[in-house]
Each structure stands twice: as structure tokens, then as C-alpha cells.
Amino acid sequence: MTGTIAVLGLGEAGSALARDLVAAGAVVRGYDPAVAAAKGVVATGSEAEAAEGADLVLSVNSSAAAVGALEAGLAGLKTGAAWADLNTASPGTKRKLADIAAGHGVPFTDIAIMAPVPGRGLRVPMLATGVAAETVATTLNSFGAAVEVMAGDAGLAAERKLLRSVFFKGMSAAVVEALTAARAAGCEDWLRKIIVDELTSANAATVDRLVDGSVKHAVRRTSEMAAATEMLRELDVRADVASAARDQLAHIADTQDCQQS
Known part of the structure; x- marks a missing residue:
């Protein structure tokens, strides 16, 4: 399986997901202002640069940075690219992100990571809701992820x-x-x-x-x-x-x- 995925936030969780995606055959473009990209991940200098050419962007930084990351990354998104927010944020924040994405015509999904990532990596159980949940889950699961889709708007996965x-x-x-x-x-x-x-x-x-x-x-x-x-x-x-x-x-x-x- 091939595809280009941007990972914003290369901390413990983001790095593990990026590593497993690379191992599964994805082209991974990474950005983190404080953490160097691991071997196999294409290092970039900003959210927008990381998003350039990506079919999917995974925002895995922090709740406080989620809105800023989306707003900064929009400039680099190509038409049709989806945005998935994996941060542990409130349902209200997820709905705000969905509204921002919808205002720019960007398919959005709220993904909740339901267990610790270390030791599981990309196979950590995840729950996705929102308009792009099915599409994003299909993409990630093709690389070996374990994303379950729940019908409903963005914010419901975060709520659960x-x-x-x-x-x-x-x-x-x-x-x-x-x-x-x-x-x-x-x-x-x-x-x-x-x-x-x-x-x-x-x-x-x-x-x-x-x-x-x-x-x-x-x-x-x-x-x-x-x-x-x-x-x-x-x-x-x-x-x-x-x-x-x-x-x-x-x-x-x-x-x-x-x-x-």
C-alpha cells in the first residue's frame, strides 16, 4: 500500500505512528518544532510544508496546539486531502476544528486513541467520527491500523x-x-x-x-x-x-x- 501521510507532532505517540506507517510503505512527512524526525520520515519545517502533497494529515500534538496546527496546515493542503485530529481534546474543541475544516472544504475526522500507544504503535485501538471517518479509517487500516468507525459528528469519539x-x-x-x-x-x-x-x-x-x-x-x-x-x-x-x-x-x-x- 502506498500513500503520503503527514504527521504533525513527533512525540511519543506521533513518532510511533509515523514509524509504523513508514514500515508499512507510506511516505510520511513529519513536523515537530521540538523533536527531530525519525529515520524514514521526511522532515519538514512547518505544518503547511508537512501537509504539501499529503493525502491525509494526522495531527498528534496537543489539545492546546490543535487549532493552531490546523490553521497553519491549511495552506499546504491539496484539494481532497483529509485532516484527522488525534489529540486528546474536548468534544467542543473537536467540533470547532470540524467547523474550521468545513469552512475550507477539508474533510475532517475526530480520532480518539483509546489505549496507550507505546507497545502498540499503529495497532492501538482508535475510534473515528465525523464526515471523513470512513475514508480515513480505510486509509489507516490499509497500513495495519485498528480504527473503528462510529456514526456521528466529530466530537463523539473524543466524548467516548x-x-x-x-x-x-x-x-x-x-x-x-x-x-x-x-x-x-x-x-x-x-x-x-x-x-x-x-x-x-x-x-x-x-x-x-x-x-x-x-x-x-x-x-x-x-x-x-x-x-x-x-x-x-x-x-x-x-x-x-x-x-x-x-x-x-x-x-x-x-x-x-x-x-x-
């Missing part, structure tokens, strides 16, 4: 990824905070085993129990997490998650009071 992130990153934060506190209290191994046992035995009923329990026992759990927050401070450990849980439970309890009054 970030909803997942609320859970996974929130859970990670809770585990880190709890183990840090347990270490300070001298019982890290004990708590680590509890966490492992809970995660390995989780099922659909676990999710229902977590949600229903928070609602049913909001008042009692608010006091419990207030005590936990105080304990962490006594241990000289940041109580970011514990205090957030306390505040969320208090809000649930207040909402219930308002509904009953």
Missing part, C-alpha cells in the same frame, strides 16, 4: 474517550492516594491486597453497588469521607480524591433533601 478517562484516571487517582496514605500509615501491603481483590472480583453487580450505595448512604458516607480527609491530612498526605468524594456525596445528600422537601 474522555468519559472513559473520567473513570480510569479517577480510579487511578484514588488508588495512588489510598496507597500513599497506607504507606504513611505503615500498611500498604494490606491495602494493596484489598484493592487487587476488589478489582479482580468486579462485575456488573459491582457497578450497581457503587452507584446505588452512594445514593442510598450519601449522608453517612459524607461523614465517613470527611473523617478520611482529616486522617490523610494527619498523615501529611494530600486528600484530593478523598475531599472530592466527600463533596460529591454531600451534593448527593443535599439533592435528596431538596427533592424530599
Whole structure:
């Protein structure tokens, strides 16, 4: 399979994708103001230069740079070339990018990278939405990628990824905070085993129990997490998650009071 693909952003993810595309036979034009292009990638001096002659542009830099990269790259795009934004940005930012692209007649897709890229490279699971999702997925999958298409507008893929992130990153934060506190209290191994046992035995009923329990026992759990927050401070450990849980439970309890009054 042949084709020319521009990769904007040659950090950890961008470099891995570019490397695998080159290995699969694509001509890859890369640009990153801070990172040198790897062997096999055609180095360029700007977004517009990277986009010149490309059939597809992959923007893999950062949410903050996504709009600027698109606006800078438009000058180099040939007619019919598609733009795919792979940055972890909000759905609103993805919709803004789609609007900018549509205003210039550029087919656009929002692609969410759904797992860590290191170790997977181009085969990392990806989800695509937007007007160019099908076309871009077909192109990337022909080089060995794993892009799934979901019907709908740009922003929906980002929404799915970030909803997942609320859970996974929130859970990670809770585990880190709890183990840090347990270490300070001298019982890290004990708590680590509890966490492992809970995660390995989780099922659909676990999710229902977590949600229903928070609602049913909001008042009692608010006091419990207030005590936990105080304990962490006594241990000289940041109580970011514990205090957030306390505040969320208090809000649930207040909402219930308002509904009953």
C-alpha cells in the first residue's frame, strides 16, 4: 500500500505512528518544532510544508496546539486531502476544528486513541467520527491500523474517550492516594491486597453497588469521607480524591433533601 501521510507532532505517540506507517510503505512527512524526525520520515519545517502533497494529515500534538496546527496546515493542503485530529481534546474543541475544516472544504475526522500507544504503535485501538471517518479509517487500516468507525459528528469519539478517562484516571487517582496514605500509615501491603481483590472480583453487580450505595448512604458516607480527609491530612498526605468524594456525596445528600422537601 502506498500513500503520503503527514504527521504533525513527533512525540511519543506521533513518532510511533509515523514509524509504523513508514514500515508499512507510506511516505510520511513529519513536523515537530521540538523533536527531530525519525529515520524514514521526511522532515519538514512547518505544518503547511508537512501537509504539501499529503493525502491525509494526522495531527498528534496537543489539545492546546490543535487549532493552531490546523490553521497553519491549511495552506499546504491539496484539494481532497483529509485532516484527522488525534489529540486528546474536548468534544467542543473537536467540533470547532470540524467547523474550521468545513469552512475550507477539508474533510475532517475526530480520532480518539483509546489505549496507550507505546507497545502498540499503529495497532492501538482508535475510534473515528465525523464526515471523513470512513475514508480515513480505510486509509489507516490499509497500513495495519485498528480504527473503528462510529456514526456521528466529530466530537463523539473524543466524548467516548474522555468519559472513559473520567473513570480510569479517577480510579487511578484514588488508588495512588489510598496507597500513599497506607504507606504513611505503615500498611500498604494490606491495602494493596484489598484493592487487587476488589478489582479482580468486579462485575456488573459491582457497578450497581457503587452507584446505588452512594445514593442510598450519601449522608453517612459524607461523614465517613470527611473523617478520611482529616486522617490523610494527619498523615501529611494530600486528600484530593478523598475531599472530592466527600463533596460529591454531600451534593448527593443535599439533592435528596431538596427533592424530599
